[in-house]
Amino acid sequence: MSQTSFATLPLKPELIATLDALGYTQMTPIQALSLPIILAGQDVIGQGKTGSGKTAAFGLGVLSNLDVARFRVQALILCPTRELADQVASDIRTLARGIHNIKVLTLCGGSPMGPQIGSLEHGAHILVGTPGRVLDHLEKSRIDLTELNTFVLDEADRMLEMGFQEALDAIVSHAPAIRQTLLFSATFPPKIQAIADHIMQKPQLIQVESSD
Numbered sequence: 001m002s003q004t005s006f007a008t009l010p011l012k013p014e015l016i017a018t019l020d021a022l023g024y025t026q027m028t029p030i031q032a033l034s035l036p037i038i039l040a041g042q043d044v045i046g047q048g049k050t051g052s053g054k055t056a057a058f059g060l061g062v063l064s065n066l067d068v069a070r071f072r073v074q075a076l077i078l079c080p081t082r083e084l085a086d087q088v089a090s091d092i093r094t095l096a097r098g099i100h101n102i103k104v105l106t107l108c109g110g111s112p113m114g115p116q117i118g119s120l121e122h123g124a125h126i127l128v129g130t131p132g133r134v135l136d137h138l139e140k141s142r143i144d145l146t147e148l149n150t151f152v153l154d155e156a157d158r159m160l161e162m163g164f165q166e167a168l169d170a171i172v173s174h175a176p177a178i179r180q181t182l183l184f185s186a187t188f189p190p191k192i193q194a195i196a197d198h199i200m201q202k203p204q205l206i207q208v209e210s211s212d
């Protein structure tokens with residue numbers, strides 16, 4: 001077994017089986033560097049260019065922390081746009097296909113409110129959304145984050161460029177203080193370090209070939 005085989009990781013057997021079936025034999029560099037730390041429960045800042053495999057890095061972390069028998073929101077993944085949120089939700093569902101009855105819900109701006117509120121009332125294990133809409137639901141107490149264990153910021157650089165800093169801070173104020181926070185980004189501007197300093201606990205910084 002090579003050093004970058006997923007089988008070296010302490011993953012649930014159903015996740016290893018799905019990775020095998022997907023033909024994911026070797027971890028990408030950002031996965032190989034970040035997953036051992038993520039699976040140990042630590043906060044991680046992962047920087048890698050587009051296509052480096054960041055979704056599976058945080059996705060496997062989210063799915064490892066998840067207890068599907070508890071039908072409560074256990075992970076919140078924020079993305080800058082609806083297209084990215086839909087893609088992440090689809091990728092997470094694919095990675096989770098060996099875990100039965102898992103519910104992944106997307107919450108994006110631009111979608112009609114009524115059906116979204118209805119879906120929230122039915123419950124979910126994992127929420128994937130854009131910051132404005134997620135905050136809107138939180139402020140109206142439509143999301144309960146009491147059992148949140150994993151908070152993910154995907155494409156954090158783009159979320160900050162789009163002016164979501166205040167929404168992110170407000171969302172964090174609704175999350176439990178004890179949680180794992182994972183932040184992924186294509187670039188690492190000073191603003192990322194600044195947000196990490198106040199929302200993360202001793203994050204490990206993993207950088208693979210920058211896209212700058």
Ligand code: ADP
Nearest residue numbers: 024025026027028049050051052053054055056
């Ligand atoms: P990023 O978010 O870093 O831009 P993605 O997570 O979207 O990148 O991954 C890019 C592509 O690589 C996707 O099509 C994904 O399915 C594929 N991929 C990710 N990890 C692996 C892997 N270990 N082996 C093979 N393909 C992978």
Ligand code: MG
Nearest residue numbers: 054055154155
């Ligand atoms: Mg990505």
